[in-house]
Amino acid sequence: MGMLASLISGLASGETIAAVQRVRVAAIVYSVAALAALCGLGFLVGAACIWAAARYGPMAACLSFGIGFLAIAGLILLVYRMSAGSRARRRAKRRNADMKAIGITAALAVLPALLKGKGGLAKGGLGAILGPAIALAAYAIYRENVKRGSDDPDTGKRE
Incomplete structure (x- = not known):
């Protein structure tokens, strides 16, 4: 305010x-x-x-x-x-950082509603929080282990 x-x-x-x-x-x-x-x-x-x-x-x-x-x-x-390759990598890094920030912000915005008694964890259970958290962790592990190459959307290169 x-x-x-x-x-x-x-x-x-x-x-x-x-x-x-x-x-x-x-x-x-x-x-x-x-x-x-x-x-x-x-x-x-x-x-x-x-x-x-x-x-x-x-x-x-x-x-x-x-x-x-x-x-x-x-x-x-x-x-x-x-210099196009370095610019594409920089844009991908910035895009990933922005998406992480948006995800964290959305999670923090929804967390109070989930923690309330009515319609929150009492209704949805602990899975309402753990499900998306596990999915994010799995995606992070996948992104860490994926090979950089022709299928990599971040570099924009085709080999």
Whole structure:
């Protein structure tokens, strides 16, 4: 309840509106700065191309700049593809951690209702708690012992 009161008081005092305005102004300033930096970079590339055209000839300069930018693009794509496996593993780890947290939270949320006298353990018995706990333990043992390979959904790789 304290969090809700803090949120309501923040809204009432105008802090939230001021924070949103600060974020909006910062986003606009950073966008304009990035646009100016891109324009500056474009002029530097143009100047380098003009300098290379004066030194080596227009055709050689244009070809070398074109090949250079294509090589940079290929290198970026190659690095991205090579790092895809580590990103997939990181996403799978995060997904597993999130699912465990959701499961624990759900179990803790249901536990008081199960422990109550009416409709709780008196009705469902101890199996209402032990059944899912045993299933979770069995699944954890299974996941620990499964081979990493083509059937592994976490890596996303097919071998």
